[in-house]
Amino acid sequence: MVYKSIRLFLYAGLLSCCVFARAQKPRMTKDQALQRAMDFCKAIGEPMTPSPEIEFSPPPNRRLLPECALQPVWRIFFPARAEVEISDRSGVVCAYRNLALFDEISKDNRPAGQAIPQADAIKIVLTALDATGQTDELGEPEAHEGNIALPPTAGAHSWTISCRRKFQGVPYHRDQIGVELHAESGRIKLLLLAYMQQAPNIVSLRTSLVVTKEQAITAARAHLSGRGIPATGELLRSGLALVQPNTFWTDGRAGNFVLGPSIPAWTLFLKTGENSAHYVWVDAKTGLIIGGERWGALLSAAPPKSKTPSKLRK
Amino acid sequence: MYNKGYDLANLTLGQEAGDVATTVGLELSTQAKHTVLPTTQHDKSTILTNLPIYTAFFIFTHGSQATFGDCFATPASGAEHYLSANDVGGAVGQKSANQPPYNFVYLYACAVFANNDISMASSFGINPGVVDRACLGWPEPMAYGFVNNTWCENVWTRLCTNGDTLDQARAFANAMGQSFGGAGCWVAYFDHKVQPVIVGDLAMKVHGVYGGIGTQWYK
Numbered sequence: 001m002v003y004k005s006i007r008l009f010l011y012a013g014l015l016s017c018c019v020f021a022r023a024q025k026p027r028m029t030k031d032q033a034l035q036r037a038m039d040f041c042k043a044i045g046e047p048m049t050p051s052p053e054i055e056f057s058p059p060p061n062r063r064l065l066p067e068c069a070l071q072p073v074w075r076i077f078f079p080a081r082a083e084v085e086i087s088d089r090s091g092v093v094c095a096y097r098n099l100a101l102f103d104e105i106s107k108d109n110r111p112a113g114q115a116i117p118q119a120d121a122i123k124i125v126l127t128a129l130d131a132t133g134q135t136d137e138l139g140e141p142e143a144h145e146g147n148i149a150l151p152p153t154a155g156a157h158s159w160t161i162s163c164r165r166k167f168q169g170v171p172y173h174r175d176q177i178g179v180e181l182h183a184e185s186g187r188i189k190l191l192l193l194a195y196m197q198q199a200p201n202i203v204s205l206r207t208s209l210v211v212t213k214e215q216a217i218t219a220a221r222a223h224l225s226g227r228g229i230p231a232t233g234e235l236l237r238s239g240l241a242l243v244q245p246n247t248f249w250t251d252g253r254a255g256n257f258v259l260g261p262s263i264p265a266w267t268l269f270l271k272t273g274e275n276s277a278h279y280v281w282v283d284a285k286t287g288l289i290i291g292g293e294r295w296g297a298l299l300s301a302a303p304p305k306s307k308t309p310s311k312l313r314k
Numbered sequence: 315m316y317n318k319g320y321d322l323a324n325l326t327l328g329q330e331a332g333d334v335a336t337t338v339g340l341e342l343s344t345q346a347k348h349t350v351l352p353t354t355q356h357d358k359s360t361i362l363t364n365l366p367i368y369t370a371f372f373i374f375t376h377g378s379q380a381t382f383g384d385c386f387a388t389p390a391s392g393a394e395h396y397l398s399a400n401d402v403g404g405a406v407g408q409k410s411a412n413q414p415p416y417n418f419v420y421l422y423a424c425a426v427f428a429n430n431d432i433s434m435a436s437s438f439g440i441n442p443g444v445v446d447r448a449c450l451g452w453p454e455p456m457a458y459g460f461v462n463n464t465w466c467e468n469v470w471t472r473l474c475t476n477g478d479t480l481d482q483a484r485a486f487a488n489a490m491g492q493s494f495g496g497a498g499c500w501v502a503y504f505d506h507k508v509q510p511v512i513v514g515d516l517a518m519k520v521h522g523v524y525g526g527i528g529t530q531w532y533k
Binding site (some may be wrong): 097102103105106107109144148149150151155157158160162174176177178179180189190191192194215236237252253254255265271275277293294295296297298299300 | 327328329330333375376377378381383385387389391396417422423424425427430432442444453455456457458459460461463464479481482484485487488489490491503505509510511512513515516517
């Protein structure tokens with residue numbers, strides 16, 4: 001009997017492997033994928049190198065990757081120049097990395113200079129997004145100029161621009177398009193369609209919004225109190241968003257997402273202690289708590305001072 | 315081959331500190347072929363004793379300017395649970411001729427680089443202009459939680475599994491965002507975004523150094 005079960009299990013496994021393998025047959029041809037990659041590079045003004053390597057990559061089935069990377073993609077590698085990923089299902093350019101530029105700027109240790117204006121940086125990003133072929137509704141670009149190197153260098157000077165993915169005007173909680181430019185040349189270093197969530201399974205979002213914000217806040221505070229968490233603290237942030245429910249309130253793990261369509265919810269970020277805060281996600285239709293997160297601070301209260309003077313301390 | 319990782323977490327911050335350190339340890343050992351010592355039990359003196367041995371270092375703990383806590387540090391702890399740049403420099407200075415310098419140091423702690431103070435990186439032997447070696451930390455208070463933990467895990471996965479340079483890995487993690495009230499691309503504190511800083515080589519890789527597996531360099 002046990003033997004039979006094992007054999008059945010093996011057959012089932014084999015069958016699912018066959019189904020999986022059949023599902024991985026690409027929709028695009030190699031030439032179509034290459035053409036998409038070349039069109040994109042041309043649109044953003046970045047050169048390509050001859051003899052690109054092209055591979056069809058089934059879903060890696062790994063966490064920590066964007067939705068597009070959980071689908072079959074074509075990877076086009078222009079040696080020493082760039083890497084482009086094309087979604088096999090949609091033909092959308094879901095990732096681009098300018099390897100040559102990363103290499104170039106890592107050696108540029110001159111002091112940081114003038115960044116291109118923010119409006120120009122955004123214009124460059126919008127042109128690139130248009131060239132990806134992505135059709136999702138997006139929020140306004142949010143731009144941030146920064147320098148990752150200490151001391152700051154020209155090479156590490158960047159514009160980071162992100163746009164939230166939206167559905168009928170409501171943002172997805174986790175999804176965005178992220179783009180990084182070299183701030184002083186305006187060239188694109190990296191572009192990523194970081195879509196992690198499934199679209200909601202609803203036609204009109206308006207019919208799903210039953211719970212008011214005030215009702216959601218009351219429910220969230222009651223939920224926290226019921227768990228012995230101080231619930232009277234300041235509401236740090238709040239808004240409607242499409243969330244993928246997680247199991248945080250049952251197992252404490254905010255990264256355990258429940259697979260399925262995204263759900264409209266009030267995402268409420270409440271201060272719950274001097275150095276802690278909690279997200280509570282309240283289903284905007286049912287009022288149920290469907291997920292959350294806990295945040296804490298990593299600061300020591302009475303920092304012991306270093307006895308070593310810094311060479312670069314200002 | 316001499317690739318050794320020291321992977322520490324402070325469990326007074328909760329199990330998630332251990333979870334992140336586990337990811338880091340797995341990435342370093344299985345993908346980047348390091349011999350890794352993962353622990354949640356080392357106090358200041360044990361850490362100082364062990365520091366000369368390693369070439370990669372990760373800790374998830376409390377911190378402040380030029381200082382980070384051991385595995386038991388709380389915000390209220392005194393200097394007996396905090397390692398200063400002086401402490402670290404003294405210990406790292408004990409490396410023998412057969413113990414290569416630190417290749418990568420990741421300090422998942424608040425404000426170790428506050429006020430542009432890079433003395434902690436220098437204590438690990440990592441200074442501006444150095445090649446193939448880098449130290450990543452934060453210049454101001456930062457929070458931990460799903461968003462920031464995922465940011466950290468993304469950096470390590472890209473470094474170890476994908477063979478990215480540190481700057482590529484960081485840019486990828488930023489682009490992934492994972493939301494900051496939905497709209498983020500930086501590691502966030504409670505009410506604003508905080509950008510980490512890197513001292514050393516932006517093009518640093520964890521593969522292929524010190525006799526490591528050179529073929530694992532990413533294209």
